[in-house]
Amino acid sequence: MSIKIINIVGARPNFMKIAPLMAAYKDCPGIEPLLVHTGQHYDERMSDLFFRQLGIPAPDMNLGVGSASHAAQTAEIMEAFEPVVLEHKPAAVLVVGDVNSTIACGLVAVKLGVKLAHVEAGLRSFDRTMPEEINRILTDAISDFLFCTEQSGVDNLRREGVSDQKIFLVGNVMIDTLLANRAKAQETKILEALHLTPGKYAVLTLHRPANVDDPAVLGELLEALEVIQRDMPIVFPIHPRTRRNLAESALGGRVAAMTNLRMMDPAGYLEFLKLMAHAAVVLTDSGGIQEETTILKVPCLTLRQNTERPVTAQIGSNRVVGTRPANIVAAYREVISGKAKPTGTPPLWDGQAAQRIVKILAEKLA
Ligand code: UD1
Numbered sequence: 634m635s636i637k638i639i640n641i642v643g644a645r646p647n648f649m650k651i652a653p654l655m656a657a658y659k660d661c662p663g664i665e666p667l668l669v670h671t672g673q674h675y676d677e678r679m680s681d682l683f684f685r686q687l688g689i690p691a692p693d694m695n696l697g698v699g700s701a702s703h704a705a706q707t708a709e710i711m712e713a714f715e716p717v718v719l720e721h722k723p724a725a726v727l728v729v730g731d732v733n734s735t736i737a738c739g740l741v742a743v744k745l746g747v748k749l750a751h752v753e754a755g756l757r758s759f760d761r762t763m764p765e766e767i768n769r770i771l772t773d774a775i776s777d778f779l780f781c782t783e784q785s786g787v788d789n790l791r792r793e794g795v796s797d798q799k800i801f802l803v804g805n806v807m808i809d810t811l812l813a814n815r816a817k818a819q820e821t822k823i824l825e826a827l828h829l830t831p832g833k834y835a836v837l838t839l840h841r842p843a844n845v846d847d848p849a850v851l852g853e854l855l856e857a858l859e860v861i862q863r864d865m866p867i868v869f870p871i872h873p874r875t876r877r878n879l880a881e882s883a884l885g886g887r888v889a890a891m892t893n894l895r896m897m898d899p900a901g902y903l904e905f906l907k908l909m910a911h912a913a914v915v916l917t918d919s920g921g922i923q924e925e926t927t928i929l930k931v932p933c934l935t936l937r938q939n940t941e942r943p944v945t946a947q948i949g950s951n952r953v954v955g956t957r958p959a960n961i962v963a964a965y966r967e968v969i970s971g972k973a974k975p976t977g978t979p980p981l982w983d984g985q986a987a988q989r990i991v992k993i994l995a996e997k998l999a
Contacts, residue, residue, distance in 0.1 A: 635665040636998045637723040638750075639742075642692070643673035643710070643734025646807075646921050648683035649902060650729040650752060653809035653987035655689055661991050663999070669717060671710045671734040672697040676873065678899040686902045687810065703733060703764060710737035718745050724998045725750050728772060729806070731765035731920075736772050743775045750994060752806060754779035755786025756920075756941035762843065765920070769941070778997065780990050782807075782924075783944040783979055803989040804981030807921050808928055811906065812984040818906035827868060827895065831911040834865050835965075837894075840872035841918040844936060848882050850956055854936060855887050857961035858916075862893035864969070867916075868908055870900040914968050916961070923951045930976050932968040934961060948977040 658666040670692035696713040726742035727750040728735040782805040879885045914932045926933035927949030935953045945951035954964045
């Protein structure tokens with residue numbers, strides 16, 4: 634009898650994590666995977682585009698939940714997902730990352746007595762004001778299989794009392810996707826389309842509530858960007874949340890006045906990978922981008938006070954610089970002057986993480 638596993642995606646950063654798992658299941662005939670999209674992200678450029686570019690099979694179900702407050706979104710996902718688990722009676726539910734879809738579906742699974750696998754377990758920013766930190770802590774607390782990307786994740790889980798039998802250091806599925814798509818990304822014409830010269834531009838992403846929902850913090854960040862864009866073009870694929878906040882605040886005018894800050898719609902996976910690969914520097918508040926730039930060996934300035942991915946700063950190209958304009962500009966100048974530190978590759982970030990996960994699940998669920 635085959636082992637049924639329901640795999641969950643909801644928001645943009647989930648798609649590159651699930652893609653290599655769906656591919657790895659194909660080599661494991663004993664597992665019957667189902668893919669459920671909660672609908673947390675629904676715009677073409679935040680969702681469908683990634684399925685096409687990454688060759689992810691169409692979801693078996695879309696719960697169509699969409700945007701709402703945290704409580705409403707989480708609750709709606711739970712209500713919609715429960716009948717799916719009851720109908721399919723899977724051996725396990727697999728969730729990735731730290732978004733609301735992750736905890737919502739995890740909670741439904743364990744309450745119905747279904748085993749829960751969490752991919753990207755154990756990461757901690759130790760900042761409980763981040764919604765993702767709450768999602769991470771809670772999902773890990775109820776998971777049966779905790780797949781870690783880096784040693785800090787293993788250490789955090791042990792400290793929280795998780796038994797060693799449940800913890801597996803397997804590497805990074807997001808990096809599986811990066812390595813599998815690097816050559817294809819190279820073929821895109823995004824640099825030509827934006828008239829960019831390799832090595833002579835910066836890439837920016839901003840979407841964390843702590844940065845973009847508070848006009849004081851967003852204003853500080855803009856101060857730094859005003860200086861940097863005088864030096865080189867900044868490409869800024871803009872998240873819908875950030876676009877809305879800028880449009881609704883007085884800061885929109887300041888952004889419009891920066892002639893070298895090039896706002897664009899959210900980029901596709903392949904186009905964004907190429908943009909990062911050839912950038913002089915990447916400025917971001919994303920989690921995954923800290924990891925991707927580590928493998929690309931492109932300097933990354935993380936515009937946050939902390940990181941839940943410390944290996945990217947220890948041996949990768951990441952620097953956690955906060956949101957003070959003076960600190961951001963100083964770090965930028967250091968990086969541009971060529972004083973970037975030598976960087977290495979974190980253990981097991983080798984493109985094989987999904988295979989390791991599927992092998993473990995097949996053995997343990999048999
Ligand atoms: C979510 C994740 C965050 C992740 C991010 C990546 C949580 C708590 N947060 O944040 O960890 O880094 O995704 O993007 O799960 N919107 C659209 N179209 C869409 C999706 C969203 O316009 O397809 C707009 C809506 O106005 C919505 C807002 O973006 O209210 C926020 O969306 P939401 O899914 O609540 O959180 P993100 O900020 O995207």
